[in-house]
Amino acid sequence: MNSTDFILAASESVNPLLPNPWEILVTGVGFAVLLFIVIKVIAPKFEQSYEDRVTAIEGGLEKAEAAQKEAEETLALYKAQLLEARTEANRIREEARSEGAQILADLKTKATDEATRITEQSHRQIEAERVAALTSLRTDVGVLATELASKVVDEALKDDARAQRVVDQFLTDLEAQQNAGASN
Amino acid sequence: MFAFALPMASEEGGFIPPSVSDTHLPDIFPWFAEYGTGFGKQMFMIVLSIVLITWFFTAAIKNPKLVPSKTQYLAESGYAFVRNGIGRDIIGEKNFRPWIPLLFATFFFVLLNNLFGAIPFLQIPSFSHAGSAYAMAIIIYGTWIAVGLKNHGIRYFKLAVVPSGVPGWIMPLMIPLEIISNFIVRPMTHSLRLMATMLSGHIIVMLAAAGARHLIVVQDSLAMNGLGVLVILGSVAMYFLELLIMVLQAFVFTLLTAIYLQGAIEADAH
Secondary structure, eight states, X not given: OXXXXXXXXXXHSOOTTSOOHHHHHHHHHHHHHHHHHIIIIIHHHHHHHHHHHHHHHHHHXXXXXXXXXXHHHHHHHHHHHHHHHHHHHHHHHHHHHHHHHHHHHHHHHXXXXXXXXXXXXXXXXXXXXXXXXXXXXXXXXXXXXXXXXXXXXXXXXXXXXXXXXXXXXXHHHHXXXXXXXXXX | OHHHHOHHHHHXXXXXXXXXXXXXXXXXXXXXXXXXXXXXHHHHHHHHHHHHHHHHHHHHTSSOOSSOOHHHHHHHHHHHIIIIIIIIIIIOTTTOGGGHHHHHHHHHHHHHHHHGGGSTTTOSOGGGSHHHHHHHHHHHHHHHHHHHHHHHTTHHHHHHHSOTTOOGGGHHHHHHHXXXXXXXXXXXXXXXHHHHHHHHHHHHHHHHHHHHHIXXXXXXXXXXXXXXXXXXXXXXXXXXXXXXXXXXXXHHHHHHHHHHHHHHHTGGGO
16 A cells, blocks of 8 residues: 555545435435424423523512512511500500699699688688677677676665776676686 | 444455545445445434434423423523524524524534534544535525515615625626625535535544554554554544534534524615
């Protein structure tokens, strides 16, 4: 074997540009079949799988977003409720305080009224006693005056000097009586 | 060079230097019939690739999970690579959706058939045969012209060959050039780029294997035998380079498909 043999053999070989018609046919038909399968089955399935994945990922994100939103809403609700509860508590406390004050005021009023009433009653009683005392005094004075008058009349006839004495005596007695009454 | 593809035959025929005709194996049906007369290995691999792509992607997405399994993840990554990396980036957000299946089928069809060249026993990229590359290029050529006509009517041909913003006196030069470049050269380069890279890669691998075998088995000199070992080591590096080119060419072929479609959809935009 030498190189000239090789070149000779190579130059004898068929033209590589000339096609085998059967190969054109097989390749053409084969590719058409493959293309048909790809169009009908393979490509739609891959596209579907791709779409599904996109949907799933986007859906997952949306779900997470929704969950977060819900959590935030719940938090806001709780906060609002807490605030409301606090306000309510404050309101109740305030109410209780004012109610207490009201009760206190009522009691004070009542006590004042009672005191006034008692005072008035006392006044009235004192007044009544005063009136009674006055009446009794008047009666006593009348009796005494009558007594005095009868004594004066009885003595007058006897002695002016004595009469004077009696009157003085009477007045002294009266004074002493009055003093005793005042000290009582 | 049957020795490389069909080890059984190697011992009988002695050394046959590799050539393009060695990429044309006898047909499978009828058994060992002359290449081109029946159903051959290359056609079998085309069918096999369709079965494998269909099987893998339908199995991977059979029970789609939100959190994907490894297989589903792999399949979805591949799908998303074509869908977003080629379709959406080239054709644009607005128009790319109807073209996802075409780009997806093109990419994985070409990719798997290229990678067959790196798999022992299959060991030949289907698109190193011009017929398959022509078939793919014709399908895509027809598709983007149809898309252009559908979107812009017969005016599409004017939009495609009359460049805007060019002074009138240069038009007699520009228009024929545009016609040749867009409607004649484009499908040829589209198919031949794929075919030539796959074929050359395959021939390099064949040549390395045949040469190494010749140096080690046929030559008696120890130096020659050592050289053969070095050739094998070198061919391993070539194998990985070929892997890269196989993936790259599948990507380029699909990328160009997307660019042609985009050009047809938005012919009036430039």
